[in-house]
Amino acid sequence: MNDRSYLVLSDDDNVAVATQQLVAGTTVGSVELLANIPRGHKFATRTISAGDPIFKYGQIIGFATEAIEAGNHVHGHNVRPTESTDTRRAVIGRATIVNNVNDRTFMGYQRANGCWGTRNFIGVMTSVNCAGTVAKLIADEASKQIDLAGMPIDGIAAFPHTTGCGMSDRGSGYELLRRTLEGYLIHPNFGGILMVGLGCEQMQITRLFSECGLEQCSTLRFLTIQGEGGTRATIDAGVRLVREMLPCATKAKREPAPIGKLSVALQCGGSDAYSGITANPALGYAVDLLSSAGANAILTETPEIFGAEHILAARARTPEVADKLYRKLAWWEDYTRFFGNSLNNNPSPGNKAGGLTTIMEKSLGAVAKGGTCQLEDVVEYAQRPSRKGLIFMDGPGFDPCSATGQIASGANVLCFTTGRGSAFGCKPVPSIKLASNSALFSNMRDDMDINCGDIVEGTSIQAKGVEIFENIIAVASGRKTKSELLGYGDLEFIPWQLHAVL
Incomplete structure (x- = not known):
């Protein structure tokens, strides 16, 4: 079996991710597989005792509900979610972005209020x-x-x-x-x-x-x-x-604008196990480039950072910003409890079929969209940020609803990563679709703008991040995205309803 048939994402991990369908009896690395492992799913790289933590990305994504032998499938049948209060979670450190993009421009529409548009x-x-x-x-x-x-x-x-x-x-x-x-x-x-x-x-x-x-x-x-x-x-x-x-x-004409006038909404939907390995960290690298040039990047979907909020909080500009983030998660736990649900009810059936086992595993991949830059502020749904850089906007995990809030917060470009395949577009903002795996990109070529699946095949996250960054500039300057060409955006304006219907 070739070395690209699986991935181990951290030296601390006790699971590996299959990059292709693996058959029971096959030897992968030093492990003989005891079960068939679907593409994108996990198998144990060593014996995991009942009650022991499952590590992926060097983070706890859940706990074994039974003993799991090396080579066995690791998924919902033998893993339970962890809690956000678990003290064994690690903090992923910040990286230094050396690319200087401060002098880059895009071709936009300047408005009387000083903001810049990417469409008219x-x-x-x-x-x-x-x-x-x-x-x-x-x-x-x-x-x-x-x-x-x-x-x-x-x-x-x-x-x-x-x-x-x-x-x-x-x-x-x-x-x-x-x-x-x-x-x-x-x-x-x-x-x-x-x-x-x-x-x-x-x-x-x-x-x-x-x-x-x-x-x-x-x-x-x-x-x-x-x-x-x-x-x-x-x-x-x-x-x-x-x-x-x-x-x-019609008097509006495109003219050069600094990259710092961009505000990019970060979305993911129809995620799979590759989302946190390819598309999300590559988008995160592009976010680091944008942030270094003074642009806004707006991350949201509060229920879908549950279990990974500590990573963002550790990068908060001030303790007060970190506290705002933790208070938002506490509100959501109370909110879902009121309706007899819990944040652990996520992932969706499609997410699980794609290899995601717990909300923590999904969240760790989702926060990768925010790169490694400083978290500048936490704002309310549809609130305009007063600072530049990475912003977290409170909002639900329902993609059209959270995207509506991001646009109301001033986003003039949207980047949407997907692993299972998501059909989405949102007027008046162009939506760039990033496929997490090459099979999806090939299968939904009319919908996908960028293939991030080649990261598994050897392309670096940094190189793909630069490609995404260049695509953002091109789309902001007028190049149509696949969702625009298909005519999406007439049914995706969905304000969050948080009130009694009287």
């Missing part, structure tokens, strides 16, 4: 679910009536959602939705926005504008269905307002 959309936003259909009809009709050929406009897109009424008009749920809507209303990837409401909803547009310090202007308008006199009148008025926005929106 006309958006039709909604204050409430009741206006969703009308917003879509306005965007569809405007797209049919207006010839955008030759204009620097990426499209006219609607952003309906499922809330805005049946909720309190104050409190954390209201504030969360208000922050999300505000983040989109001022997002630099929009050249103009029309907001549509019903008229009687809790999320009143005039109040929203007042609380956000916004006023109607040539590129920001609003109307209500009740105020315009019904559906047809609102569609006609909406199309007219979109037309009126175009002269201003």
